[in-house]
Amino acid sequence: MSLIASLEMAKATHTGMVRSHNEDSIAIDAEIGLAVLADGMGGYNAGEVASGIATALISSETREAMIRQSPHEVDRTTGSPLATVLLRDIIAKANTSIFQSANSQPQYAGMGTTLVVALFCNNQITIAHIGDSRCYRQRGGKLEQVTRDHSLLQEQIDSGLLTKEAAKRSQNKNLVTRALGIEPAVEAEIHSYPAQEGDIYLICSDGLNDMVEDEDIEMTLEALGANLQLAAEQLVQMANDNGGRDNISVVLIKVKKDFPADEGLFAKFFSWFK
Amino acid sequence: MAKLILSLDGQLIKEFTLSKERTTIGRKPHNDIQIDNLAVSGEHAIIMTILNDSFLEDLGSTNGTLVNGQPVKKHFLQSNDTVEIGKYKLKYLSEAPASMNQAEFEKTMVLRAPAAAAPKQETRSPTDTQTNLQATNVNESVTSGQAAPTSAAAPAPAPKLAQAPTPATVQPAPPAAAAIQGGGTIQILSGPNAGKELPLSKPLTTLGKPGVQVAVIAKRPQGYFITHVEGANFPVVNGKTLDAQAHQLGDHDVIELAGVKMEFFLKP
Numbered sequence: 001m002s003l004i005a006s007l008e009m010a011k012a013t014h015t016g017m018v019r020s021h022n023e024d025s026i027a028i029d030a031e032i033g034l035a036v037l038a039d040g041m042g043g044y045n046a047g048e049v050a051s052g053i054a055t056a057l058i059s060s061e062t063r064e065a066m067i068r069q070s071p072h073e074v075d076r077t078t079g080s081p082l083a084t085v086l087l088r089d090i091i092a093k094a095n096t097s098i099f100q101s102a103n104s105q106p107q108y109a110g111m112g113t114t115l116v117v118a119l120f121c122n123n124q125i126t127i128a129h130i131g132d133s134r135c136y137r138q139r140g141g142k143l144e145q146v147t148r149d150h151s152l153l154q155e156q157i158d159s160g161l162l163t164k165e166a167a168k169r170s171q172n173k174n175l176v177t178r179a180l181g182i183e184p185a186v187e188a189e190i191h192s193y194p195a196q197e198g199d200i201y202l203i204c205s206d207g208l209n210d211m212v213e214d215e216d217i218e219m220t221l222e223a224l225g226a227n228l229q230l231a232a233e234q235l236v237q238m239a240n241d242n243g244g245r246d247n248i249s250v251v252l253i254k255v256k257k258d259f260p261a262d263e264g265l266f267a268k269f270f271s272w273f274k
Numbered sequence: 275m276a277k278l279i280l281s282l283d284g285q286l287i288k289e290f291t292l293s294k295e296r297t298t299i300g301r302k303p304h305n306d307i308q309i310d311n312l313a314v315s316g317e318h319a320i321i322m323t324i325l326n327d328s329f330l331e332d333l334g335s336t337n338g339t340l341v342n343g344q345p346v347k348k349h350f351l352q353s354n355d356t357v358e359i360g361k362y363k364l365k366y367l368s369e370a371p372a373s374m375n376q377a378e379f380e381k382t383m384v385l386r387a388p389a390a391a392a393p394k395q396e397t398r399s400p401t402d403t404q405t406n407l408q409a410t411n412v413n414e415s416v417t418s419g420q421a422a423p424t425s426a427a428a429p430a431p432a433p434k435l436a437q438a439p440t441p442a443t444v445q446p447a448p449p450a451a452a453a454i455q456g457g458g459t460i461q462i463l464s465g466p467n468a469g470k471e472l473p474l475s476k477p478l479t480t481l482g483k484p485g486v487q488v489a490v491i492a493k494r495p496q497g498y499f500i501t502h503v504e505g506a507n508f509p510v511v512n513g514k515t516l517d518a519q520a521h522q523l524g525d526h527d528v529i530e531l532a533g534v535k536m537e538f539f540l541k542p
Binding site: 039041112114131132151152156161162166169170171172174175176177178179182206216219220223224226227230234237238241 | 324325326327329350352368381382383384385476477478479480484488490492494495501502503504
């Protein structure tokens with residue numbers, strides 16, 4: 001079932017004002033309701049290799065998997081929603097693929113990437129993430145961070161050592177505690193949330209949220225939500241106007257209308273009584 | 275690596291490098307920084323250093339600890355902070371970013387728990403966790419004893435926005451961070467709000483009628499730019515219809531939008 005009628009997607013990516021090349025990679029597929037963002041790391045061009053493998057492999061594998069099964073169903077063996085199982089398996093594959101390339105080719109040694117994957121299905125958004133790239137949700141004019149960074153700073157904030165404000169002055173920025181492709185196995189954090197008509201989801205690399213305050217992101221999505229592509233470009237521009245110290249990538253997904261999964265007649269009938 | 279410079283009445287006494295995760299300060303001899311003075315408690319304070327950040331904590335001392343003249347219990351040290359213990363002063367100097375290429379420094383690196391044995395990774399120092407301060411190569415992963423991240427609720431959302439759906443006039447963008455420079459202003463020339471002025475103090479100001487025609491004026495370091503947001507009609511500036519591209523506004527440009535004329539001007 002195509003989600004093109006229900007979801008509007010826009011993306012923008014930019015090298016920024018300081019870096020020589022863009023190690024971020026993004027992929028969107030409105031038809032299957034998928035958005036992938038990866039912020040690569042590693043010397044020379046290894047970062048973009050890692051992020052490129054991640055987005056390409058995850059989009060093609062997800063597309064293929066969705067032909068075989070519907071992600072809103074429940075996995076019979078584990079009892080978890082299939083979307084979660086599916087993303088976990090595909091992310092594990094991507095991890096293996098990056099890890100093996102890094103180990104087999106010396107120029108790619110140590111490469112890795114952060115990752116955010118959003119999969120929309122049956123009025124739900126399932127978000128998987130690793131590292132410090134983020135997903136935000138704008139609902140009713142309010143911006144809320146959905147993912148929590150896997151980073152040293154976030155751990156320090158959690159433990160009460162730093163306040164969110166003090167964290168901005170920390171010199172330990174950009175230290176992630178999890179990344180895709182660095183070790184033989186990685187655990188993605190995966191959660192599902194109900195999606196509502198009018199929601200705007202923002203997936204971004206730290207090049208955006210390090211340079212643009214949350215209030216300014218919120219204001220931009222509120223002011224320009226009617227023109228998603230413009231909003232994405234405006235966010236990138238704001239990050240660059242503020243210094244653009246890192247690569248900046250933005251994916252925006254707007255829920256235009258609800259998107260229930262096609263279910264059998266019985267399920268429809270049954271859902272009446274829920 | 276960050277250091278502390280101990281002085282008394284402007285006389286330099288000694289310099290300490292914060293090379294350990296925990297640096298203790300006190301009167302008793304077992305402290306890393308011993309200050310043999312009765313105004314100083316036996317175990318007076320401690321400085322925790324995590325990679326490039328250092329945190330000062332007063333250990334319930336009798337006479338307290340001041341940072342830049344303010345009493346503190348816990349403090350996130352910033353370079354050039356002056357810590358006062360009794361009559362003694364400790365100046366905190368952080369050198370981390372200067373000692374390496376800033377751009378390299380900002381590159382994302384992976385922090386790994388030591389338990390997850392890193393293959394082929396040289397062991398840096400078995401006891402210290404701060405030895406990778408000089409890591410300029412992103413291929414090097416930083417070893418640290420940090421525990422795995424815990425999951426909890428997302429941070430509190432930002433405050434609610436104001437929305438003013440006044441028909442066919444001006445809808446100021448919601449509150450934002452303080453503007454860098456003032457100046458740009460819109461004055462309405464026609465319609466029921468003629469004569470009204472709207473300062474363009476926010477990074478973004480939307481104009482028009484949602485669902486009919488909306489344009490946005492972005493305040494940027496280079497100036498003010500108007501861009502079409504939604505609607506079948508594009509804004510007209512000085513009689514010329516704009517395309518989808520952003521258009522830089524000049525002083526006294528006249529904008530027509532959703533049937534309303536307005537003038538952009540720069541206040542001195």
